[in-house]
Amino acid sequence: MSIPGDWYLILASALFALGAFGLLVRRNVLVMFMCIELMLNAANLTFVTFSRMLGDIGGQALVFFVLVVAAAEVVVGLGIVVAIFRRRSSATADDLHILKG
Amino acid sequence: MSGILTAAVHPTIPDLITFIVAGLMVLAGAVGVILSRNPVHSALSLVLTLFGIAVLFIAQQAEFLAAVQVIVYAGAIVVLFLFVIMFLGVDKRENIESDPLRGQRPLAVVLMVVVLAAVIALGVNAHWATGVHHLVGRTGTPASNTARLGRSVFTTYLFAFEATAGLLVIAVVGAVVLARRPPESTGEADLEESEALGTGSDADGELGDGSAAALPEAAAAADESAEGMAPAGSEPA
Structure with a gap:
């Protein structure tokens, strides 16, 4: 018998919590992006686990789309980081307080 | 298939070893992403996590997604991260001991624990997976x-x-x-901007550790270049 699905779900929730913690704590914008990737991967693991538990291919199809959205998000996000770095010569989230009105 | 939903299953030893090793890879990589001072080390820890997730995909009969995970995430997205890190030159150690917002870290720990407990409690209450089997296929x-x-x-x-x-x-x-680059800044303003950025990064390098002290200078340089750019942009209009 293979591993029960709830073990995977607990692992995925731990990974999601770690990603959320890193996103809240770190100041470097690039590391914050990596923490978002951790949270997306936790969601992907949850989808695949539900797909196995329910014997349904729909969860895996959804992971496929999450991958695409993650790739697009990283491309646009890193473009924004490069554009900000060109003006401010730093990649720290705190330096963006100039954006406030 | 309904046996998976019940809690009283006993996994075989190879399955158990695979799950434990891959799970430790995932969690160790995540901790490495958060605790690394150097962004390059964070990106490499992210690769560890992504490979662990790919192993867990294979263990759950999602072979295609495991391959895509390695190719797209580890192959393309992490390389993009590393490219931007190298391109911007932020691959140096940063100070993560200081806590600019007082009490942010304890609050983040509390939030993390609460979220984790809430998700697990919800899962236990809902018996982890409810719904129609084989709905899509x-x-x-x-x-x-x-x-x-x-x-x-x-x-x-x-x-x-x-x-x-x-x-x-x-x-x-x-x-x-x-x-x-914005097309307005192609003239001498562009030169000025690159010079200003150059002096900013020089000051950064002299002070070493990436450093709050260099920031006012860099900000002033950026302001100068912005002022220099404004007339150049408005003249042709």
Whole structure:
């Protein structure tokens, strides 16, 4: 018998919590992006686990789309980081307080 | 298939070892991403996590997604991260001991624990997975996983697939527009801007550790260059 699905779900929730913690704590914008990737991967693991538990291919199809959205998000996000770095010569989230009105 | 939903299953030893090793890879990589001072080390820890997730995908009969995970995430996205890190030159140690917002870290720990407990409590209450079995289509054997996933994506999810294509085109165009230099600053203002940025990064390098002290200078330099750019942009108009 293979591993029960709830073990995977607990692992995925731990990974999601770690990603959320890193996103809240770190100041470097690039590391914050990596923490978002951790949270997306936790969601992907949850989808695949539900797909196995329910014997349904729909969860895996959804992971496929999450991958695409993650790739697009990283491309646009890193473009924004490069554009900000060109003006401010730093990649720290705190330096963006100039954006406030 | 209903046996998986019940808690009283006993996994075999190879399955158990695979799950524990891959799970430790995932969690160790995540901790490494958060605790590394150097962004390059964070990116490499992210690769560890992504490989662990790919192993867990294979353990759950999602072979195609495991391959895509390695190719797209570890192959493309992490390389993009590393490229931007090297391109911007932020691959130096940063100070993560200081806590600029007082009490932020204890609050983050509390929030993390609360979220984790809430998700696990919800899962236990809901018996982890409820719902209709085989709604969209069966997962199939390991050999037929890719075929079934492809059939599902190109029939049931065809509209979402086409929307995905549009999203990718928009992302590419947006990235080009964002990363391109503004066309107004091609003259001497551009030279001035690059000089100002150069002095800013020099000061950064002299002070060493990446450093709050260098920031006012860099900010002043950026302000200067912005002022220098404004007349150059407004004259032709």
